[in-house]
Amino acid sequence: MSISPFLLPLLQGMMFSSPSPAIEIKPGQIFKGKVLKLFPDQMALVRIGGTQVMAKLETPLSVHEETWLQVLPQSNPIALKVVSGRQNRTGNQMGNDASPNHIKVSELLDSLGITPTKNSEEIVQYVVKNRLPLTKEMILFFRNAFQIASESKEPLSSAALRESWYKSAQIILDKNLPLTEETLKSVQMIINGPSIGSLIDKLMNAIKVLEIPSQQAADQSSSQSQQIQVMNRSQAEPQQAQVSNLSQVQSQQFPFSEQSQFIEQAIVQLRGKKPVNDGVNKLIQQLIRVLELIKGFPRMDQDNNHSAIEAIKPSESFLPQMIRKLGLAYESHVKQILFQPDAVQVPETLKGELLRLFSVLERADIHETLQPRETTQLKDAAVKLIQNLNGQQILSRNDQNHPFVNYLFQIPFSTASGEYRTLYLQMEFKKSSVGKHIDSDNCRILFFLQLDQLGDTLLDVNILNRLISIQLHTNHPMVTKVAKFFQGILSINLEKYNYRLSSMKVSSFPEEKVEEKKEMKTYQRRYRGVDIRI
Structure with missing residues (x-):
């Protein structure tokens, strides 16, 4: 299940919510400037975005004239020359949307020393629209990102899809991370990919159809491959079809209790197998660890409301516990092991076990023993889950010197229908004056849930x-x-913790998409900070 259209602008707004850095004028950089005042010797006061600079104009311009300017190298004071798009304020001005009708994109690319192509022109429009520095390095950065995206399995025929890849690249740029295939795909998995709950469902389906060879007794030697049984036939209801292997399960909907039984029975069946080689033995052990971790995730069981609330309520230890279980602090634990091997033990996490599972699936004896289609399906499910976890880590990476902190988490939980859903948790808060803790007196929290009965719910x-x-x-x-x-x-109850409830309002989601986008712009401007403790 993908992110709700109502929530996505909020999440993307959080990703780009950091204050824009001060403009740094570099030789060769191109920007849109407006002349505010003229002085002798071709000097002028020019506005660049929200900054005013004194510069020498190589080309005469008039007051209030707006045009594209490029910084000349080795000039003191700063020297600017006109590139293209020269317009007077009384004429047809360039809008903030950087419409291609108002910009000679090919001339901008020529000035940067880049051969104009359809892809490069699209990148220029994105850079201008998002007010990024228009430099040769910036265009090449996004062109490399587009090349990585083109090599993915996802077609780039849609302009909206291509822009989502550019947004992912911009996040990597803002976070000051290297642009690699893994970092880009991980961020894209959060921006435009399925939720972690859907990815867990996909992983479970890949396990269900997996045929694992086992050394059987003599009376069972006619078949060297048996699939894991989902349930004991004696436990199945009479009106249900008899299920003998997991490949028959993926097309059926089981209530949570039977989904839980599937994991338990799968673990039992895996432990009872006699592996034919060392690779299969390691695969069985890794599948058991992954299933045991997934079994421990919170649940929303409508037949047992009390246990459901206790399982997912945001208690003081709930979020840190889920962060550890998912492996969102996995690299930190590994780093501590490297420097203090006797002091720290790496906990079992979903990310760590998925990485080990992927490593096992790369073994030669696994390729020789298992069906290629099934191992490919399992590997693909594991990789996408890892990318989702990596994406959460990237989006939660913050500058230690910055006063504000942003976090974005996806917490999986199972429902009464047997499916895995996702709790989206967005946090943006200001660090307190004491240390680097959350300022719980002034903060904000945003929860988003997709439930069977309530549907989309945003708190x-x-x-x-x-x-x-x-x-x-x-x-x-x-x-x-x-x-x-x-x-x-x-x-x-809030007063017990020295908090007071001022208001509690309930409203429906916007119905029309156009109104939804307008509402999101206003909503995001009011957004200041969040916390998880009430």
Whole structure:
């Protein structure tokens, strides 16, 4: 299941929410400038974005004239020459959207020493629209990103899809990370890929159809491959079809209790197998570890509301515990092992076990024993899950010297239908004056859930001087009545922690996409910071 269209602009807004750095004028850089004042000796006061600079104009310009300018090398004071798109304010001005009708893109590329192509012209338009420095290095950076994206299995026929790859590359640029195939695909998995819950479903389906050879008794030697059984036939309901292997399971919908039994029975069946070689033995052990980790993820079981609430409530230890289980701190633990091998033990995490699973699937004896189609399917599912986890880590990477911190997490949980869903958790907060802890007096939290009965549910919590306001977005008709019923109870419980509830509102999601985009722009401007503790 992909991210809701209502939530995606909020998440992307958080990714680019850091303040824009001061403009650094470099030789060869091209930018759109407007002449504010003229002085003798061809000197002028020029506005570049929100910055005003004194520069010498190589080409005469008039006051209020707006045009494309390029910084000349080795000039003191700064010298600027006109590139293209020269326009007077009374004429047809260039808009902020950088419309191709207003910009001679080919001339801009020629000035940068780059051969104009359709791809390069599209990159220039993206760079200008997002107000990035228009330099040769910037164009080459995005061109390399486009080359990596072109080599992926995903077609780039859609302009929206190509822009999502550019956004992923821009995040890598903002985070000051190297542009590689893995970093780009990992960010793209968060921006435009399926959720972690959907990826876990895909991994489970790949395990279900996996045929693992086993040394069987003499009366079973006619077949060297048996698939893991999902359930004991005696446990299946009479009206259900008899299931003898996992390949028959993936087309059926099982309630949570049977989904849980599938994992338990799969682990039992795997432990009972007699591997034919060392590669198969390591594969069995890795599958067991992965299944045991997935089994420990929280659940939303509608038949047992109390245990469901206890499993997913945001207690003080819930988020750190899930971060460790998913492996979002995996590299940090490995680093500690390298420098303090006796002091730290790397915990079992989903990311760590998936990396080991991928390594096992690369073994030669696995390729010789298992069906290539099945190992490819399992490997692809594992790689995409790893990319999702890497993407979360990249988007949560923050500058230690920056006063604000951004986090984005996807927490998987299973539902009553047996599917895995995703809790999206967005956090943007200011570090407190004491150390680098969260300022829990002034912060904000954003939860997003996709549930079977309630559907899309967005919970937005604002905390200002320990005064809490809650905004709940949902299209379910009964939520308003339920929220009013629990508002008094919530207020009393918050006061125990020295917080006061100021308001609690319930509203539906926008229906029309055009209105939705406008609402998102206003919503994002009000967004200041978040926290996970109430």
